[in-house]
């Protein structure tokens with residue numbers, strides 16, 4: 001019979017990002033990202049300082065173009081003058097020239113294999129012959145090698161950041177928008193890194209669907225192990241949204257992997273003030289390190305036979321359910337099981353939210369549990385039930401509410417994300433089962449809202465585009481008309497119900 005076991009953190013090479021080392025035996029690093037314009041030096045310096053103060057080990061800023069990459073140099077210089085040594089990361093999409101410029105100004109550059117050397121997505125199905133495909137991968141190699149050489153000469157680390165929904169047409173043509181496609185997108189770049197002896201690489205593979213994110217990271221670890229690669233991993237759930245749902249999705253996705261010993265640095269993305277991300281990330285890191293320190297019982301996956309779990313206090317739990325307390329100390333009982341998570345009164349509501357999401361979420365993702373119960377005096381019964389439903393929604397085991405796929409915002413954001421998200425939620429929160437994307441920019445928004453049914457996307461200053469699935473239905477409409485027209489679009493497609 002299986003026994004409880006102590007899980008070790010996956011060994012990796014160490015990557016130096018300025019004074020901060022990631023991977024190997026170094027502590028889990030916490031990251032966040034600014035949402036100021038990178039060209040606004042004062043505001044960006046102030047926000048970097050606030051993030052460092054809140055506990056960020058590393059701060060990322062967007063760099064749309066070469067001028068933004070140069071502005072990063074100024075921000076970097078100002079922070080060092082003021083005694084803040086937090087390393088900075090440039091976030092690059094679709095602009096290799098900006099990546100080259102940023103490699104000279106900051107400690108790390110994030111590039112997206114979906115758009116570093118491949119052109120922008122057309123969202124059309126393209127066919128590549130084997131010869132065309134090979135020519136394209138050669139072209140990527142030729143674009144990447146000089147960048148790696150520059151990074152090597154400057155001591156700059158890189159992050160290969162793959163996102164669900166921003167794979168290139170070329171990868172899509174062979175693999176579709178699948179975990180295998182995301183993994184191959186990263187592996188192509190990693191093979192070039194290895195060929196050139198460049199090992200200062202951290203990898204992230206993110207998705208807004210928690211199941212897709214955790215499956216893909218685990219697949220990537222297998223693919224790297226098979227090719228004897230041991231690069232550190234940055235974990236995150238993209239477009240997690242705000243409030244309880246945002247915290248729950250991040251904690252389930254990131255926490256499930258950390259409790260398997262996978263992950264060296266994390267970001268909890270929230271559509272809120274970026275400083276709100278750090279306390280949640282700290283709680284998550286601390287909870288998972290406590291789980292990792294104790295022997296754990298990991299039952300075999302039951303994904304092929306999942307149920308739609310009941311929630312104690314919302315549903316009547318029939319006779320005959322066995323209770324299993326989480327984290328599990330031993331095997332799950334036979335027959336229907338109620339997973340029960342209990343927390344002491346001195347844990348805050350946010351700590352309970354994070355801990356329960358990890359403790360229940362990792363089992364629910366694997367198909368375990370036929371009912372759940374959370375007991376936590378700091379939350380009270382009603383919020384415990386709401387949290388249980390949020391965890392079931394995040395693991396897609398039971399859909400009971402509208403799902404919002406909302407980006408955290410960054411220097412590219414074209415509208416007030418937090419206010420707009422609140423307004424969209426207010427108007428559509430009763431549409432159980434619909435997935436609605438609220439994305440700050442047209443550059444990454446349409447791809448990264450992934451499987452949303454409807455999308456509200458910043459198109460230009462003061463203008464919004466509305467999507468039905470992947471299709472843009474209304475382009476560049478004035479922002480003050482966008483919400484009523486989103487509602488009209490949902491009605492026109494028969495998905496509206498009166499509140």
Ligand code: SF4
Pocket residue numbers: 407408409410411412413414439440441442443444445448
């Ligand atoms: S989708 Fe949001 S977070 Fe992503 S690049 Fe656009 S504005 Fe920034």
